[in-house]
Amino acid sequence: MKNISATLAIVWRIAIPYFRSEDKWAGRGLLGAVIAIELALVAIDVLVNQWQNRFYSALQNSDWDAFVTQIWIFIALAFTYIALAVYKLYLNQWLQIRWRQWLTRHYLGEWLAGATHYRMQLKGDAADNPDQRITEDVKNFVEQTLTIGLGLLSSIVTLFSFALILWGLSNAAPLHLFGTDLMIPGYLCWGALIYAVFGTALTHWIGAPLVNLNFEQQRYEADFRFNLVRVRENSEQIALLKGEGAERGRLLDRFGLVIGNWYAIMSRTKRLTMFTASYQQAAVIFPYVLVAPAFFAKKIQLGDMMQTASAFSSVQGALSFFVVAYRSLAEWRSIVARLDGFEMSVDTAANLPAHEATIELKAAGGSRNIGLDKLCVYLPNGTPLVAADGFAIQAPERVLVTGPSGSGKSTLFRAIAGIWPFGTGTIVIPAQAKLMMLPQRPYFPVGALGDAVIYPAAPGAFQAPRIRDAVIAVGLPDLAERLNEDGHWNRVLSLGEQQRLGLARALLHVPDYLFLDEATASLDEPSEARLYRLLAEKLPQATIVSIGHRSTLDAFHTRKVAMVKDGAIHVLGKDDASAEKEPTAAR
Numbered sequence: 001m002k003n004i005s006a007t008l009a010i011v012w013r014i015a016i017p018y019f020r021s022e023d024k025w026a027g028r029g030l031l032g033a034v035i036a037i038e039l040a041l042v043a044i045d046v047l048v049n050q051w052q053n054r055f056y057s058a059l060q061n062s063d064w065d066a067f068v069t070q071i072w073i074f075i076a077l078a079f080t081y082i083a084l085a086v087y088k089l090y091l092n093q094w095l096q097i098r099w100r101q102w103l104t105r106h107y108l109g110e111w112l113a114g115a116t117h118y119r120m121q122l123k124g125d126a127a128d129n130p131d132q133r134i135t136e137d138v139k140n141f142v143e144q145t146l147t148i149g150l151g152l153l154s155s156i157v158t159l160f161s162f163a164l165i166l167w168g169l170s171n172a173a174p175l176h177l178f179g180t181d182l183m184i185p186g187y188l189c190w191g192a193l194i195y196a197v198f199g200t201a202l203t204h205w206i207g208a209p210l211v212n213l214n215f216e217q218q219r220y221e222a223d224f225r226f227n228l229v230r231v232r233e234n235s236e237q238i239a240l241l242k243g244e245g246a247e248r249g250r251l252l253d254r255f256g257l258v259i260g261n262w263y264a265i266m267s268r269t270k271r272l273t274m275f276t277a278s279y280q281q282a283a284v285i286f287p288y289v290l291v292a293p294a295f296f297a298k299k300i301q302l303g304d305m306m307q308t309a310s311a312f313s314s315v316q317g318a319l320s321f322f323v324v325a326y327r328s329l330a331e332w333r334s335i336v337a338r339l340d341g342f343e344m345s346v347d348t349a350a351n352l353p354a355h356e357a358t359i360e361l362k363a364a365g366g367s368r369n370i371g372l373d374k375l376c377v378y379l380p381n382g383t384p385l386v387a388a389d390g391f392a393i394q395a396p397e398r399v400l401v402t403g404p405s406g407s408g409k410s411t412l413f414r415a416i417a418g419i420w421p422f423g424t425g426t427i428v429i430p431a432q433a434k435l436m437m438l439p440q441r442p443y444f445p446v447g448a449l450g451d452a453v454i455y456p457a458a459p460g461a462f463q464a465p466r467i468r469d470a471v472i473a474v475g476l477p478d479l480a481e482r483l484n485e486d487g488h489w490n491r492v493l494s495l496g497e498q499q500r501l502g503l504a505r506a507l508l509h510v511p512d513y514l515f516l517d518e519a520t521a522s523l524d525e526p527s528e529a530r531l532y533r534l535l536a537e538k539l540p541q542a543t544i545v546s547i548g549h550r551s552t553l554d555a556f557h558t559r560k561v562a563m564v565k566d567g568a569i570h571v572l573g574k575d576d577a578s579a580e581k582e583p584t585a586a587r
């Protein structure tokens with residue numbers, strides 16, 4: 001019970017914001033219409049139930065006129081039912097797509113706000129496969145919440161309407177046993193109730209493990225899909241390393257989990273279906289058994305008996321809502337749990353400062369320098385990695401940061417970019433300063449080459465000739481002619497070409513601070529030198545901070561700072577490797 005109310009509270013928390021959003025009137029209107037239709041359909045069921053009594057009585061009495069009248073009534077009821085059923089589905093689907101649209105935008109907004117998506121990864125796997133949560137889980141949540149919610153409403157209304165009818169029929173057809181009438185008020189109602197409670201309890205007992213099994217199934221499926229995507233993304237590496245055998249093994253291992261869990265679901269579902277199917281079959285005959293003695297004793301007519309059977313099946317059907325919907329409920333609960341996990345993970349990542357020791361990022365007016373004060377950057381598990389104190393990057397100098405692999409150079413850049421929260425101390429950034437980070441492997445969204453180069457600016461933000469000039473300037477005249485061509489550029493271009501395009505991106509965006517994290521490491525030394533000279537010429541005001549291992553880079557920087565090991569951590573510029581100097585090659 002506690003579990004159910006906790007799940008319902010989560011459903012409420014996930015569902016309600018849409019009905020308070022800017023689309024609330026459409027959402028509420030559609031929901032109201034769908035509920036009204038659902039209730040109207042129950043009313044038609046009640047009318048059909050009463051019609052059954054009249055119809056079978058007309059048959060039993062061989063009354064032709066009454067029979068024809070009942071046929072006309074049935075036609076009218078049937079047409080109304082068809083119209084309502086069509087619009088029930090249509091409006092329901094309409095509501096589903098609007099709700100899903102809103103929820104997807106909402107989740108995308110939260111997931112892609114700041115660096116939340118990145119921080120969620122840093123904090124481990126509270127929400128595995130966010131892609132699945134934003135696609136399938138949102139879709140299924142909306143669909144199933146409506147199906148289950150409306151099903152429940154319809155069951156409750158049906159239950160009360162038909163319980164009243166059944167109560168009346170119980171009095172008209174008293175329980176006739178061993179030649180005597182037993183006056184048990186509403187005995188048909190009680191019969192249906194006992195039958196349904198017994199069914200629900202047994203269903204829950206048999207089906208409870210399905211909730212967890214469904215949760216696991218979705219996780220295994222998503223993991224399998226994710227690993228297939230990774231193979232596709234890294235297919236060149238895998239082909240070069242002849243890793244196909246290893247990949248096949250790994251993928252089949254993951255698929256094995258999908259299969260194993262599926263067998264568990266099958267076996268559990270088989271047991272559940274065995275019970276629910278038997279239960280539903282028994283429900284067909286049960287009401288006849290209850291009223292047959294009264295019928296054979298000629299206490300009631302055929303019409304009464306048929307109406308009773310139909311009303312009983314409606315009451316029993318409504319009471320058995322959980323029996324019938326158990327599998328969907330189990331799936332729904334696992335979807336709700338997954339969305340809840342996603343929301344919590346987004347929340348934790350977005351509010352990391354509230355929970356952990358975090359680096360304070362300060363925007364300073366006036367100064368054009370970046371300052372690192374009493375800074376200690378940690379790994380996500382809390383291990384200190386790199387420290388810097390009283391360190392300033394003075395605009396527009398050119399700094400080369402060197403240090404052994406794994407000493408924390410890239411992580412320090414991430415901290416300065418504001419996406420690495422773990423640590424203590426302060427990073428002061430000039431207010432309004434435009435920072436740009438260029439990694440060794442730049443990211444290009446799939447699409448037109450021109451749009452990929454200017455990313456993250458929106459398509460059209462730069463005039464085509466400007467983009468062309470930048471691409472030519474970095475030494476790619478052939479690509480400058482293909483700016484409108486669509487492609488997966490990270491896959492098509494060589495790493496050196498990608499790095500050149502990364503620099504073209506920097507030329508277009510004109511940052512105040514440009515951080516190059518081995519961003520030219522795949523170029524030969526003369527090309528690297530040419531590009532550094534290009535940066536000096538085109539971005540004279542920019543402060544450039546590079547990470548690199550090549551000694552030839554020295555010539556393009558005014559200061560070289562080393563990461564020096566101090567105990568377990570590295571310290572930035574503890575004893576500056578070289579004094580300030582003029583960059584020889586930039587002159």
Ligand SMILES: Nc1ncnc2c1ncn2[C@@H]1O[C@H](COP(=O)(O)OP(=O)(O)OP(=O)(O)O)[C@@H](O)[C@H]1O
Binds near residue numbers: 122380403404409
């Ligand atoms: N998300 C993460 N979770 C756990 N550890 C991490 C994470 N990112 C980086 N590290 C660890 O932090 C250390 C520093 O990594 P970083 O990439 O900053 O090194 P680096 O000095 O730039 O090395 P390189 O010169 O090889 O590029 C490494 O030991 C790395 O394994």
